[in-house]
Amino acid sequence: MTSESARLSTAAELVSPRSLADSAPPAAPPTHALAPDEAHFLIGWLRERDVECPGCGYNLRNLTQPSCPECREPLRLVVSLEPTRFLTLVAAVAPSIFAGLFAGVLLFMIVIHPGAPWQIVTATVFGVISGLATLALLAGRQRYLKMSRAAQIGWATTIWFVHLFIYGVLIASTA
Numbered sequence: 001m002t003s004e005s006a007r008l009s010t011a012a013e014l015v016s017p018r019s020l021a022d023s024a025p026p027a028a029p030p031t032h033a034l035a036p037d038e039a040h041f042l043i044g045w046l047r048e049r050d051v052e053c054p055g056c057g058y059n060l061r062n063l064t065q066p067s068c069p070e071c072r073e074p075l076r077l078v079v080s081l082e083p084t085r086f087l088t089l090v091a092a093v094a095p096s097i098f099a100g101l102f103a104g105v106l107l108f109m110i111v112i113h114p115g116a117p118w119q120i121v122t123a124t125v126f127g128v129i130s131g132l133a134t135l136a137l138l139a140g141r142q143r144y145l146k147m148s149r150a151a152q153i154g155w156a157t158t159i160w161f162v163h164l165f166i167y168g169v170l171i172a173s174t175a
């Protein structure tokens with residue numbers, strides 16, 4: 001991965017805040033050609049750089065047209081956040097994704113074996129709430145990503161702490 005903040009993207013892999021916000025499927029290839037100045041800038045940018053095609057890995061150095069010579073994918077330059085910017089978001093939603101999936105399993109067990117202990121019921125309710133909260137976080141992720149790195153780490157740490165605490169108390173109370 002290059003450390004440049006600008007990077008290459010195939011048209012099918014656009015990473016713009018707009019497309020992220022809409023939770024839409026990947027953008028369809030553009031129906032019109034790249035503006036001449038954009039194509040010129042792309043080709044100029046690749047003149048001195050070894051950059052792999054995001055689609056097939058072909059080295060695009062000295063590209064002469066704004067598409068991959070190997071896989072024919074149209075190419076364009078995009079502005080994106082540093083990939084590490086998303087790590088705290090992944091860290092923040094990871095426990096909730098686990099909790100939500102775990103709640104699904106527990107719910108299945110409760111249905112199969114009625115009269116489950118209160119710890120199981122609590123873990124199920126907590127997992128459902130946690131799962132819904134993480135969906136809300138993902139829907140509002142632009143606001144999360146705008147926070148300072150320290151605030152993001154603080155939120156992710158808090159979320160981990162709450163989950164470990166709840167599951168720790170529930171497991172301890174069954175002993």
Ligand SMILES: [Zn+2]
Pocket residue numbers: 053054055056057058068069070071072073
């Ligand atoms: Zn390619």
